[in-house]
Amino acid sequence: xxxxxxxxxxxxxxxxxxxxxxxxxxxxxxxxxxxxxxxxxxxxxxxxxxxxxxxxxxxxxxxxxxxxxxxxxxxxxxxxxxxxxxxxxxxxxxxxxxxxxxxxxxxxxxxxxxxxxxxxxxxxxxxxxxxxxxxxxxxxxxxxxxxxxxxxxxxxxxxxxxxxxxxxxxxxxxxxxxxxxxxxxxxxxxxxxxxxxxxxxxxxxxxxxxxxxxxxxxxxxxxxxxxxxxxxxxxxxxxxxxxxxxxxxxxxxxxxxxxxxxxxxxxxxxxxxxxxxxxxxxxxxxxxxxxxxxxxxxxxxxxxxxxxxxxxxxxxxxxxxxxxxxxxxxxxxxxxxxxxxxxxxxxxxxxxxxxxxxxxxxxxxxxxxxxxxxxxxxxxxxxxxxxxxxxxxxxxxxxxxxxxxxxxxxxxxxxxxxxxxxxxxxxxxxxxxxxxxxxx
Amino acid sequence: xxxxxxxxxxxxxxxxxxxxxxxxxxxxxxxxxxxxxxxxxxxxxxxxxxxxxxxxxxxxxxxxxxxxxxxxxxxxxxxxxxxxxxxxxxxxxxxxxxxxxxxxxxxxxxxxxxxxxxxxxxxxxxxxxxxxxxxxxxxxxxxxxxxxxxxxxxxxxxxxxxxxxxxxxxxxxxxxxxxxxxxxxxxxxxxxxxxxxxxxxxxxxxxxxxxxxxxxxxxxxxxxxxxxxxxxxxxxxxxxxxxxxxxxxxxxxxxxxxxxxxxxxxxxxxxxxxxxxxxxxxxxxxxxxxxxxxxxxxxxxxxxxxxxxxxxxxxxxxxxxxxxxxxxxxxxxxxxxxxxxxxxxxxxxxxxxxxxxxxxxxxxxxxxxxxxxxxxxxxxxxxxxxxxxxxxxxxxxxxxxxxxxxxxxxxxxxxxxxxxxxxxxxxxxxxxxxxxxxxx
Numbered sequence: 001x002x003x004x005x006x007x008x009x010x011x012x013x014x015x016x017x018x019x020x021x022x023x024x025x026x027x028x029x030x031x032x033x034x035x036x037x038x039x040x041x042x043x044x045x046x047x048x049x050x051x052x053x054x055x056x057x058x059x060x061x062x063x064x065x066x067x068x069x070x071x072x073x074x075x076x077x078x079x080x081x082x083x084x085x086x087x088x089x090x091x092x093x094x095x096x097x098x099x100x101x102x103x104x105x106x107x108x109x110x111x112x113x114x115x116x117x118x119x120x121x122x123x124x125x126x127x128x129x130x131x132x133x134x135x136x137x138x139x140x141x142x143x144x145x146x147x148x149x150x151x152x153x154x155x156x157x158x159x160x161x162x163x164x165x166x167x168x169x170x171x172x173x174x175x176x177x178x179x180x181x182x183x184x185x186x187x188x189x190x191x192x193x194x195x196x197x198x199x200x201x202x203x204x205x206x207x208x209x210x211x212x213x214x215x216x217x218x219x220x221x222x223x224x225x226x227x228x229x230x231x232x233x234x235x236x237x238x239x240x241x242x243x244x245x246x247x248x249x250x251x252x253x254x255x256x257x258x259x260x261x262x263x264x265x266x267x268x269x270x271x272x273x274x275x276x277x278x279x280x281x282x283x284x285x286x287x288x289x290x291x292x293x294x295x296x297x298x299x300x301x302x303x304x305x306x307x308x309x310x311x312x313x314x315x316x317x318x319x320x321x322x323x324x325x326x327x328x329x330x331x332x333x334x335x336x337x338x339x340x341x342x343x344x345x346x347x348x349x350x351x352x353x354x355x356x357x358x359x360x361x362x363x364x365x366x367x368x369x370x371x372x373x374x375x376x377x378x379x380x381x382x383x384x385x386x387x388x389x390x391x392x393x394x395x396x397x398x399x400x401x402x403x404x405x406x407x408x409x410x411x412x413x414x415x416x417x418x419x420x421x422x423x424x425x426x427x428x429x430x431x432x433x434x435x436x437x438x439x440x
Numbered sequence: 441x442x443x444x445x446x447x448x449x450x451x452x453x454x455x456x457x458x459x460x461x462x463x464x465x466x467x468x469x470x471x472x473x474x475x476x477x478x479x480x481x482x483x484x485x486x487x488x489x490x491x492x493x494x495x496x497x498x499x500x501x502x503x504x505x506x507x508x509x510x511x512x513x514x515x516x517x518x519x520x521x522x523x524x525x526x527x528x529x530x531x532x533x534x535x536x537x538x539x540x541x542x543x544x545x546x547x548x549x550x551x552x553x554x555x556x557x558x559x560x561x562x563x564x565x566x567x568x569x570x571x572x573x574x575x576x577x578x579x580x581x582x583x584x585x586x587x588x589x590x591x592x593x594x595x596x597x598x599x600x601x602x603x604x605x606x607x608x609x610x611x612x613x614x615x616x617x618x619x620x621x622x623x624x625x626x627x628x629x630x631x632x633x634x635x636x637x638x639x640x641x642x643x644x645x646x647x648x649x650x651x652x653x654x655x656x657x658x659x660x661x662x663x664x665x666x667x668x669x670x671x672x673x674x675x676x677x678x679x680x681x682x683x684x685x686x687x688x689x690x691x692x693x694x695x696x697x698x699x700x701x702x703x704x705x706x707x708x709x710x711x712x713x714x715x716x717x718x719x720x721x722x723x724x725x726x727x728x729x730x731x732x733x734x735x736x737x738x739x740x741x742x743x744x745x746x747x748x749x750x751x752x753x754x755x756x757x758x759x760x761x762x763x764x765x766x767x768x769x770x771x772x773x774x775x776x777x778x779x780x781x782x783x784x785x786x787x788x789x790x791x792x793x794x795x796x797x798x799x800x801x802x803x804x805x806x807x808x809x810x811x812x813x814x815x816x817x818x819x820x821x822x823x824x825x826x827x828x829x830x831x832x833x834x835x836x837x838x839x840x841x842x843x844x845x846x847x848x849x850x851x852x853x854x855x856x857x858x859x860x861x862x863x864x865x866x867x868x869x870x871x872x873x874x875x876x877x878x879x880x
Binding site: 187188193194196197198199200201202203204208261262263264267269270282285286287289290292334 | 627628633634636637638639640641642643644648701702703704707709710722725726727729730731732774
């Protein structure tokens with residue numbers, strides 16, 4: 001009998017918990033679902049056996065110690081900054097830990113202690129980071145096995161609306177954390193291009209996109225992620241001339257989004273005070289010199305050199321930014337106001353399904369002959385609970401959990417899943433669950 | 441006999457100390473010049489009598505208490521964040537305090553205690569803030585005395601190179617803190633325009649300039665300051681439709697500076713690591729996708745849609761940004777690298793004189809008839825020590841000090857100089873010292 005403690009029963013846990021419950025009997029697991037809301041935990045368990053709901057607050061030391069002492073492995077779905085609380089108890093009580101978050105400096109500093117305790121702290125085992133590591137490393141190792149040398153590595157990922165439900169001019173709906181979407185691109189992006197270090201400052205991130213074609217799904221575009229350089233060392237790409245990671249949107253999105261950036265609506269650094277009677281129309285007027293509430297559409301088009309028939313203008317207008325509607329937020333930043341509006345406009349309807357698109361584009365040479373390897377993943381959601389995002393984040397965590405408890409993983413310490421012992425079995429089982437890359 | 445303690449004997453103190461020393465005998469003052477470097481303090485005193493140099497560290501409590509206890513008035517030329525250390529002792533020992541800095545929240549919180557101690561904490565009595573307050577309030581009160589109603593208030597100020605010594609394509613040299621110049625415009629500017637609140641986000645500050653003509657000195661341009669709205673209440677401009685404050689440069693500067701902003705060279709949020717062999721040319725190359733060290737000039741022009749004969753391109757080139765010269769800074773931000781380069785290119789030569797330009801443009805109505813009032817100040821430096829900046833910052837502080845010690849100022853508490861008891865005598869004496877506004 002092995003015990004698993006899952007901390008967090010929110011939206012992203014749906015698929016993870018479903019998998020764990022489905023395998024509990026066969027694997028002889030006893031599962032505890034811990035959440036601040038015991039109702040939420042109970043709901044996720046439903047009528048399943050081998051599972052208990054636990055009312056739990058990670059910041060309560062007594063609760064934390066008791067729960068972690070009494071398990072074999074902790075799966076933490078906590079906000080990234082709180083993982084460390086669980087991690088320290090996992091050192092003390094010698095328990096494995098699984099998270100889908102980036103390795104923080106604090107987490108990294110526990111590497112030696114985790115090795116000493118003979119436990120594995122597996123991080124970055126969700127979608128992005130997660131499935132990107134697994135699939136990229138499988139491709140990279142295959143090329144290296146053929147004595148290929150990688151020249152260019154590009155990797156793109158986006159959480160989008162499935163095309164069957166794509167019914168707005170932005171071709172986008174929120175399928176994940178809206179705040180992250182609104183605040184994207186606010187730091188300089190760094191990548192490698194033809195052997196040269198390249199930077200894109202925030203004011204140009206959404207105007208320097210590249211086209212990414214996806215078989216059967218048409219043209220997407222990618223804007224550069226903050227740090228592509230950090231992947232060079234773990235992926236062994238020291239000889240590559242180009243290393244770029246980007247976020248996918250449907251073609252045209254970024255150019256229109258850039259208008260919101262230029263306007264100033266993604267600014268999160270100051271709050272608008274006394275804005276009880278502020279409307280979206282007056283807010284936009286505030287950002288255009290010379291505009292007043294009568295002529296704001298004309299001034300907007302003049303300012304950005306747009307026609308009223310342009311897709312860009314239609315997208316902005318569709319959001320309701322020119323409407324005389326009161327903004328129901330006080331003392332909020334422009335970014336918070338924009339987010340609240342977008343959450344109304346870009347929300348998933350009940351029947352909507354989301355879609356994950358991931359694509360790796362690799363160029364390599366063997367004996368000076370150039371080759372290409374492309375690999376694409378498309379995953380669609382099953383319903384509003386079992387979304388593509390929840391599936392692609394939760395399943396890798398769940399499968400890794402199983403492998404660890406089966407003693408099939410030898411790694412110890414603070415680890416990300418870039419070695420064969422992770423990608424081979426996990427990609428294999430993901431494929432059986434419909435998460436399969438198409439190799440072009 | 442009255443005692444004055446001047447804390448700080450750096451560049452900006454030259455004119456202040458000169459004035460205090462010149463008036464010491466007549467006013468029966470005993471002056472202490474305190475600085476971490478007693479040599480600097482001694483140098484400023486020269487052969488003058490009635491003055492003593494003091495080796496002094498504001499963070500040393502014993503030194504601080506002893507010096508402040510033993511004076512009647514403290515003039516603090518400390519960095520703005522350190523004024524508060526002097527201010528708290530001034531409360532304890534009931535001494536007046538004079539600074540040229542903006543009133544911080546911490547300083548503001550001492551208002552009641554200062555009133556209770558029956559002392560004056562006079563802040564914002566330099567150039568900008570300082571002379572701007574004095575001259576604007578005199579104009580505003582004159583208009584109000586005529587029953588005029590102010591419709592529009594615009595105020596501009598710039599520290600520049602005098603035209604006789606203006607010999608570079610930017611028409612600019614550093615005459616004050618270079619770091620502030622490099623980091624200018626990185627927060628959203630807020631102002632009032634035709635009755636509407638207006639914002640300019642950082643990405644547009646240097647492209648939304650307005651022309652300011654100065655008699656005999658030609659066309660300047662102004663980019664908006666961070667907060668023009670904060671002047672509405674103290675200046676009594678609640679009925680004005682337009683309130684704007686801006687920073688002056690010679691025409692064309694901002695458009696070229698904007699290229700540096702767009703390129704990413706004013707970014708102070710991350711450091712470039714391992715850049716021992718980085719050259720200015722390779723740094724610029726890093727900021728342009730598709731550029732390499734052979735074609736960077738062409739790609740730069742393509743990227744910004746410029747001709748190589750344009751003034752903009754010539755200004756960038758003149759800075760040496762395309763030169764294969766090693767950058768002598770490691771682990772520095774782009775902004776720090778840019779600043780170091782500009783300090784070489786925009787430095788004052790020994791014979792160079794600086795120039796202050798300040799202009800207020802007011803529109804007002806009397807009985808529905810519109811009127812204009814313009815007022816312009818030009819001050820040129822005398823030499824490298826007695827610069828226009830040192831004169832216009834130091835003299836108002838020095839004159840205010842005299843008035844306070846003569847018991848001619850009734851105000852108590854934490855105050856800025858916006859009332860007649862300040863502007864009338866101080867502007868009068870400034871005029872006698874060559875700091876005189878020209879009314880158009």
